[in-house]
Amino acid sequence: MIPELGQMALIIALSISIMLGVIPMYGSFRGNSNDMALARPAVVAQWLMLSFSFGCLVYAFLTDDFSVRYVASTSNSALPTLFKVSAVWGAHEGSLLLWGLILSTWTLCVALFGRSIPTVMLARVLSVMGLVAVGFLLFIILTSNPFDRIPMQADGRDLNPLLQDVGLAIHPPMLYMGYVGLSVAFAFAVAAMIGGKLDVAWARWARPWTNVAWVFLTIGIALGSWWAYYELGWGGWWFWDPVENASLMPWLVATALMHSLVVTEKRGMFKAWTVLLAVGAFSLSLLGTFLVRSGVLTSVHSFASDPERGLFILIFLILVIGSSLLLFVFRAPRFTSSANFELLSREAGLLSNNILLVVMACAVLLGTLFPLLTDALSVIDKTFELGLNIGKISVGPPYFNAIMVPLGVLLSVVMGAGLFLRWKKDSVSRLSGVLWLPLVFSLVAAIVLPLVFAPEFHALTAMGLVISSWIAFTALMWVIRQKRSPFALSGTTWGAMLGHIGLAVTFTGITLVSVYNIEKDVRLAPGESYEMAGYQFRFDGVRQKEGPNYTAYQGTIHISRDNQEVAVLKPEKRTYRVQTMPMTEAGIDAGIFRDLFVALGEPLGNGGAWSLRVQYKPFVRWLWLGAIIMGLGGLLAAFDRRYRHLRKTATGASSLVKKPAATATMATPQVAGGTRL
Numbered sequence: 001m002i003p004e005l006g007q008m009a010l011i012i013a014l015s016i017s018i019m020l021g022v023i024p025m026y027g028s029f030r031g032n033s034n035d036m037a038l039a040r041p042a043v044v045a046q047w048l049m050l051s052f053s054f055g056c057l058v059y060a061f062l063t064d065d066f067s068v069r070y071v072a073s074t075s076n077s078a079l080p081t082l083f084k085v086s087a088v089w090g091a092h093e094g095s096l097l098l099w100g101l102i103l104s105t106w107t108l109c110v111a112l113f114g115r116s117i118p119t120v121m122l123a124r125v126l127s128v129m130g131l132v133a134v135g136f137l138l139f140i141i142l143t144s145n146p147f148d149r150i151p152m153q154a155d156g157r158d159l160n161p162l163l164q165d166v167g168l169a170i171h172p173p174m175l176y177m178g179y180v181g182l183s184v185a186f187a188f189a190v191a192a193m194i195g196g197k198l199d200v201a202w203a204r205w206a207r208p209w210t211n212v213a214w215v216f217l218t219i220g221i222a223l224g225s226w227w228a229y230y231e232l233g234w235g236g237w238w239f240w241d242p243v244e245n246a247s248l249m250p251w252l253v254a255t256a257l258m259h260s261l262v263v264t265e266k267r268g269m270f271k272a273w274t275v276l277l278a279v280g281a282f283s284l285s286l287l288g289t290f291l292v293r294s295g296v297l298t299s300v301h302s303f304a305s306d307p308e309r310g311l312f313i314l315i316f317l318i319l320v321i322g323s324s325l326l327l328f329v330f331r332a333p334r335f336t337s338s339a340n341f342e343l344l345s346r347e348a349g350l351l352s353n354n355i356l357l358v359v360m361a362c363a364v365l366l367g368t369l370f371p372l373l374t375d376a377l378s379v380i381d382k383t384f385e386l387g388l389n390i391g392k393i394s395v396g397p398p399y400f401n402a403i404m405v406p407l408g409v410l411l412s413v414v415m416g417a418g419l420f421l422r423w424k425k426d427s428v429s430r431l432s433g434v435l436w437l438p439l440v441f442s443l444v445a446a447i448v449l450p451l452v453f454a455p456e457f458h459a460l461t462a463m464g465l466v467i468s469s470w471i472a473f474t475a476l477m478w479v480i481r482q483k484r485s486p487f488a489l490s491g492t493t494w495g496a497m498l499g500h501i502g503l504a505v506t507f508t509g510i511t512l513v514s515v516y517n518i519e520k521d522v523r524l525a526p527g528e529s530y531e532m533a534g535y536q537f538r539f540d541g542v543r544q545k546e547g548p549n550y551t552a553y554q555g556t557i558h559i560s561r562d563n564q565e566v567a568v569l570k571p572e573k574r575t576y577r578v579q580t581m582p583m584t585e586a587g588i589d590a591g592i593f594r595d596l597f598v599a600l601g602e603p604l605g606n607g608g609a610w611s612l613r614v615q616y617k618p619f620v621r622w623l624w625l626g627a628i629i630m631g632l633g634g635l636l637a638a639f640d641r642r643y644r645h646l647r648k649t650a651t652g653a654s655s656l657v658k659k660p661a662a663t664a665t666m667a668t669p670q671v672a673g674g675t676r677l
Contacts (some may be wrong), residue, residue: 006056020130093146124191158578178217191276199453211638222627235582246288271335349418416474438473464511475500495637506626
């Protein structure tokens with residue numbers, strides 16, 4: 001009975017979404033306040049129905065209702081409770097329902113906290129988000145219903161052992177919050193194009209929502225990297241996998257969008273850029289969904305391999321992109337600005353930043369889709385006997401590294417110098433007079449730090465540390481030159497500084513772990529030791545261990561340095577009872593400056609010898625520390641007091657609909673000196 005109620009709630013939510021997508025939008029054209037006022041209660045009703053539906057699915061998992069096809073294929077009675085809950089989104093159908101719930105949550109937040117937005121604009125934004133929800137709910141109901149019934153099964157087929165980890169509980173929801181959050185920026189862009197007006201007030205409304213979505217996406221990507229690092233058993237943190245790329249592409253475009261919104265808000269420029277970036281960021285999120293769920297690309301992260309589902313998403317993607325771009329074609333002539341700027345100016349710096357980020361996203365997109373293009377050409381070649389002899393082509397890390405590293409270097413130069421550029425016009429002499437000090441600090445850091453922390457000097461280390469130090473020192477110097485009390489600085493200023501420093505920390509981690517990582521596969525019998533990077537790894541054998549739904553061989557490795565014990569690691573080789581897939585659980589001694597990583601391999605003959613993979617990974621934690629710092633910066637920027645002041649000013653103001661631009665202007669404090677983002 002409960003699953004049927006969940007199914008009914010889904011259908012009701014679809015009906016509400018259709019109403020939300022049509023009636024307030026129609027009312028905004030006719031000026032009918034009653035139709036537009038329907039948006040908020042419709043949003044609340046939509047969220048309640050989807051929350052109830054999701055709760056019904058959670059209940060089915062917790063009660064082991066194996067008459068539900070999705071529960072029977074994804075869960076098991078012996079599965080721990082935490083994993084039963086996370087199994088709700090551990091496969092295709094449930095993850096889409098979570099996506100729909102998060103979309104309705106974002107819509108609800110816009111409805112509740114968007115009171116400073118004029119009624120007409122808000123109605124259109126909520127209607128666009130309602131139409132997006134229609135597409136996803138149709139997809140769920142028609143092709144991916146999580147409540148389909150089957151004859152009651154004795155037990156379930158269990159959750160994929162790779163997903164039986166706390167990472168599944170936090171990584172997908174966080175990543176989806178970022179993916180789906182970009183729909184808010186998309187909705188604002190479409191609503192602005194419909195109204196034919198994209199002004200400073202529009203940028204001010206859209207900017208905090210974009211920042212928050214970017215924060216979720218940043219932390220979500222970092223969590224995925226961290227999960228892959230410790231769970232997959234071979235110690236990597238990024239593999240240029242198609243699904244990893246699917247999250248990186250919208251992040252790059254969303255980063256460009258945040259910077260473009262700065263110029264649109266401050267100078268009323270880059271309007272076309274801003275609209276296209278908003279459309280592009282959300283479209284790439286949908287493209288990622290298509291890649292994960294269509295089966296067109298092979299990935300360890302893929303949820304489904306169903307051409308019918310992939311075709312549905314592809315059609316939806318074409319409709320979203322096509323309709324948005326068509327609307328842009330008709331409205332683009334209105335998005336012009338009379339303002340101008342010189343080649344050396346903050347506007348030019350931000351434009352260069354955006355171009356580099358978009359080129360990086362396009363390079364990743366090309367590398368990700370290139371195997372599909374070659375497969376399509378191969379089919380055409382065989383069909384028409386053209387004799388092209390196109391084989392199977394894969395694109396791996398060498399391509400991505402060759403493209404992304406030079407672009408990253410250029411981006412770092414622009415990031416550092418761009419902070420000090422003045423609006424409209426600047427001079428080389430003034431800029432060089434400001435930048436020489438952080439440049440000297442960066443060069444000194446690149447020489448001194450390897451001598452202190454690195455086992456040997458390496459050219460790649462110096463280059464990476466110059467880049468990281470440049471980004472960090474320019475951000476710090478930029479804040480110091482504000483010549484104001486730290487408490488007087490805006491959240492946007494602190495956010496920009498922390499965002500740049502966080503990226504510098506991540507770059508430092510990437511550089512040092514890439515250059516100085518040591519990895520060895522060794523054979524050890526009980527009592528034998530292996531030395532690496534000054535550490536002694538003594539293998540004390542294995543013992544059998546029983547888990548809640550698996551059996552395991554657990555090794556014991558004592559790690560010491562200078563005859564002092566550092567850690568005792570207990571890596572495992574697990575075999576799950578239902579899905580007899582062997583899984584490696586690595587033992588990791590984590591530290592701020594290094595990780596010691598041991599993965600248990602296979603038994604090797606008599607005497608209790610085993611193969612082990614031993615790794616020394618310096619500064620690997622800095623990758624994720626940098627992401628946390630970036631996320632904190634994004635939150636500070638999103639909750640800048642300017643936006644809070646705007647909301648307070650707008651509350652209860654009846655003049656918002658009649659004079660949105662004037663109200664927004666009055667609510668914005670003047671910024672002296674042109675230094676604040």
